[in-house]
Amino acid sequence: MAIIVHLDVMMAKRKMSLNELSERVEVTLSNLSILKNGKAKAVRFSTLSAICNALDCQPGDILEYVE
Amino acid sequence: MNLKTEKLLKLMRFLAWIAFIGLLIKAGAIIMSFGVSVQNPEAATNLYQGMDLSRYANASFAHYTIIVFYYILLYLLQAYIALFITKLLSAINIEKPFTQTVVDLLNKIGYTILAVWILSIIHNAHVIGLEKYAEIDAAPFANEYIFLAGIVYVLAQLFKRGVVMQTENELTV
Numbered sequence: 001m002a003i004i005v006h007l008d009v010m011m012a013k014r015k016m017s018l019n020e021l022s023e024r025v026e027v028t029l030s031n032l033s034i035l036k037n038g039k040a041k042a043v044r045f046s047t048l049s050a051i052c053n054a055l056d057c058q059p060g061d062i063l064e065y066v067e
Numbered sequence: 068m069n070l071k072t073e074k075l076l077k078l079m080r081f082l083a084w085i086a087f088i089g090l091l092i093k094a095g096a097i098i099m100s101f102g103v104s105v106q107n108p109e110a111a112t113n114l115y116q117g118m119d120l121s122r123y124a125n126a127s128f129a130h131y132t133i134i135v136f137y138y139i140l141l142y143l144l145q146a147y148i149a150l151f152i153t154k155l156l157s158a159i160n161i162e163k164p165f166t167q168t169v170v171d172l173l174n175k176i177g178y179t180i181l182a183v184w185i186l187s188i189i190h191n192a193h194v195i196g197l198e199k200y201a202e203i204d205a206a207p208f209a210n211e212y213i214f215l216a217g218i219v220y221v222l223a224q225l226f227k228r229g230v231v232m233q234t235e236n237e238l239t240v
Contacts, residue, residue, distance in 0.1 A: 031240045041238040 004064045007036045010055045025050035072161055080156040083149050090146035094139050101135045114138075122203045130197060137190040141208065144183045151176045165229030173223035177216050184212035 011021060018036070022029045027047055034040050035047075048059055055062075096115045104110035104124065111124035111131065118138075123131040155172040187208035198205040 027240060034238060035240045039238060040240045041235045043240050047240050 002066060004066055005035060005038050005040070005062060006064060007032075007051070007062055010057055010061055011036075014055050014057075016055065021051070021054055024054040027051075069161070076156055076159065076161075080153055083152040083156060087146050087149035087153060090142050090149060094142040094146065097135065097139050097142070101132075101139075123197070126197070126201050126203055130193075130201075133193065134190070137186060137193070137208075140186055141183065141190075144179055144186065148176055148179050148183070151179065163233065165226055165233040167230060170223055170226045170230060173219060173226055177219035177223055180212050180216040180219060184210075184216055187212060 011018065018029060018032055022032050025032075025047065027050070035043065043063075048062070051062060052059060093115060097118070100110055100114040104114065108121070108124055111121040112119050114120055114135070120131060120134060120138075123134050151172055155169065155176070158166070158168045158172060160166070187210055191205075191207040191210065194203075194205040194207055197203045
């Protein structure tokens with residue numbers, strides 16, 4: 001069981017690069033890469049809401065729980 | 068990093084190096100004096116800076132040899148601890164102090180202090196036994212090493228937890 005991050009899918013749907021997202025949500029590129037590659041241990045609500053705002057989506061579009 | 072802390076760490080590292088070299092010299096001097104005392108038993112009265120083990124040499128050469136061996140081992144183990152401390156002070160980074168290297172070094176220091184404690188117990192049992200059966204005045208080693216080993220062990224466990232927390236913090240986006 002794990003949480004899968006679909007950040008790359010949402011970025012592709014919105015045609016947004018990692019650099020652009022990094023500038024919009026004011027999170028460093030390295031931290032966004034950690035999140036995108038599923039290496040993050042935790043996500044702050046402030047970061048999640050900034051990403052949802054930038055990508056115009058819901059948290060469920062980015063995160064998925066699988067058994 | 069705070070300039071004062073940085074200077075203090077450098078000074079401590081320098082002192083640890085001095086202690087390491089001093090303890091090696093001490094162990095080396097005892098080995099040399101012991102070698103001399105094998106030929107000339109008079110040398111046992113002053114092995115190193117007034118260390119008089121002639122009472123053991125006069126009673127039994129075998130006991131004398133074992134007791135000198137305890138002293139050499141004690142100083143070598145203390146030198147080993149001093150070496151680990153120099154490594155620890157080089158490895159530590161005040162900005163991010165919780166690293167696996169620091170935990171490993173603290174564990175090694177703790178185990179070496181434990182070895183010193185076991186050595187001091189064996190030495191003390193030996194000399195007290197000699198005092199009882201051969202009526203030689205015993206000069207036991209200090210016995211507080213176990214507390215020091217305990218403190219270092221607790222510190223190592225705290226650092227271990229610190230490594231986990233620091234990693235989690237670094238991987239929080």
